Amino acid sequence: MTARRLVAAALLFASAASAQDLGLSGRGPVEVLADGAIEWRRDEQVVIARGNARATREGTTVFADRLIARYRPRAGSEARAADVSLFAGASEVWRLEAEGNVRILAGNDRAQGDRAIYDLDRNVLVLTGRSLVLTSGSDTVSARDALEYWSETRMAVARGQAVVASPDRRLEAETIAAWLPEREATSGPQGERGGPNPGAGRLERAEAWGDVRITTAAEVVRGDRGLYLPAEGVARVFGAVRITRGPNQLNGAVAEVNLRTGVSRLLPAPGGRVAGMLVPEERRPPAPALDRRP
Numbered sequence: 001m002t003a004r005r006l007v008a009a010a011l012l013f014a015s016a017a018s019a020q021d022l023g024l025s026g027r028g029p030v031e032v033l034a035d036g037a038i039e040w041r042r043d044e045q046v047v048i049a050r051g052n053a054r055a056t057r058e059g060t061t062v063f064a065d066r067l068i069a070r071y072r073p074r075a076g077s078e079a080r081a082a083d084v085s086l087f088a089g090a091s092e093v094w095r096l097e098a099e100g101n102v103r104i105l106a107g108n109d110r111a112q113g114d115r116a117i118y119d120l121d122r123n124v125l126v127l128t129g130r131s132l133v134l135t136s137g138s139d140t141v142s143a144r145d146a147l148e149y150w151s152e153t154r155m156a157v158a159r160g161q162a163v164v165a166s167p168d169r170r171l172e173a174e175t176i177a178a179w180l181p182e183r184e185a186t187s188g189p190q191g192e193r194g195g196p197n198p199g200a201g202r203l204e205r206a207e208a209w210g211d212v213r214i215t216t217a218a219e220v221v222r223g224d225r226g227l228y229l230p231a232e233g234v235a236r237v238f239g240a241v242r243i244t245r246g247p248n249q250l251n252g253a254v255a256e257v258n259l260r261t262g263v264s265r266l267l268p269a270p271g272g273r274v275a276g277m278l279v280p281e282e283r284r285p286p287a288p289a290l291d292r293r294p
Contacts, residue, residue, distance in 0.1 A: 022106045022134070023151025025123045026058035030093045032069050045071050055096055059107060062116065065100030069093050094120050102127065109180065110135040113147065123151035132158075136180045139203045139230070140165045143176075154180040154204075164206050164228065168217065169259055171228050171235070174210030178203050202230040212237060218262055219245040221255055233260035241266065 024030070032038070036051020046068060049055075053067040071091045096118040104111040104125075114129020125148065132147040133140060134156050141147070145160030155177055158164075162176035181204055205228060212226040214235050224239030234256065241255040243264055253269035 021058075021060055021151055022104055022109050022111055022149050023123050023125050024055075024057045024060050024062070024096065024118055024120060025151040026060070028058040030055055030057045030069065030096070032067060034067070047071070053098075055098075061105050062096065062098050062118075063101070063103040063105075064098035064116070066098070068097040068099075070095040070097075092120075096120065102129075108137055111147070111149065125149040125151070134158075137202050138167055139178075141176065141178050154182070156180060162208070164203065164208075166202070166230070169235075170215040171206060171208055171212075171226065172215070173208035173212045173226065176206055176208045178206040180204070203228075204231070205229050214257065216257075216259060216262075219243060219257075219264065221257055221264070223255065234258055 032047055032049050032053070032055050034049035034051050034053040036049075036053075038050075039048040040046075041048070049067040049069075050065070053064055055062045055067050055069065071093045074092045096116075098116040098118075100114065102111075102113050102116045104116065111125075111127060111134040113127035113132045115127070117126050118124075119126075127134075127147040127149075128145075132143045134142070134147055134149065136156075140163075141156050141158050142163045142165070143158035143160055144162075146157075147159070148157040149155070150157070156179075158176045158178070160174065162173050164171040164176055164178055181202065208226040208228070210224070212223045214221040214226060214228070214237065221235065221237050221241065221243050223237035223241040226235060226237045228235045237255045237257070239253065241252050243250045243252075243255055243257075243266060250264075250266050252266040254267040256265045256267075258264070
């Protein structure tokens with residue numbers, strides 16, 4: 001058995017079938033492999049994999065230039081801390097760090113960034129760096145500062161110039177929380193070339209705060225916070241709402257936009273009123289008739 005396989009086997013513990021999940025939240029083994037070197041620091045209980053490194057757990061694969069897996073004795077294990085990694089089933093990975101060209105694949109979900117930190121105790125993934133993107137079905141969530149994924153609730157939180165983009169609409173805000181559709185169960189690993197699960201749906205909902213803007217082919221809706229329900233095709237925007245369609249603009253406190261029918265309702269604040277500016281369509285005068293007399 002090669003050194004790489006020895007280290008990978010040392011991180012295995014009791015396996016059970018689970019659903020594919022970006023958060024590596026299953027109970028099965030974490031397998032760490034690399035094309036380059038794998039370094040095992042026994043006293044620190046750390047495994048470092050370099051060169052096209054990957055960590056796989058129950059259908060979820062994390063790719064990076066470098067992976068750092070931190071492990072510890074499993075609860076109830078009689079193995080000593082110094083040699084726990086020598087016993088299959090006696091160890092558990094509690095933190096995984098990925099650095100450089102990070103890509104995460106899990107069924108129909110994809111994520112990428114420069115750096116990822118997994119807190120497997122809390123089932124939380126935090127992506128940072130450039131080009132932070134999470135894709136689920138036909139929806140894409142992106143951010144400038146950080147992109148979090150909370151596995152237990154299937155919630156992604158985008159911070160800083162956050163965007164949820166769909167084929168026919170776009171939601172932008174300073175912060176967006178988006179709930180992914182329920183995942184599908186699987187019992188086999190997935191490689192980098194694995195395709196999405198057929199029939200996967202769109203996001204369940206998204207909530208946005210700070211300089212909210214919803215853009216469709218016909219109009220732009222702005223406000224302080226918003227709620228987007230893809231299944232219903234409805235978006236609600238609250239606080240200093242402005243609806244702009246071409247040169248026309250309506251102002252109010254609450255807006256409900258039906259993204260399927262294109263119908264928007266605007267409501268005033270208590271005791272207030274809805275205001276708007278409607279610009280009539282410019283019409284050109286008819287061309288003068290030509291005098292065809294000889």
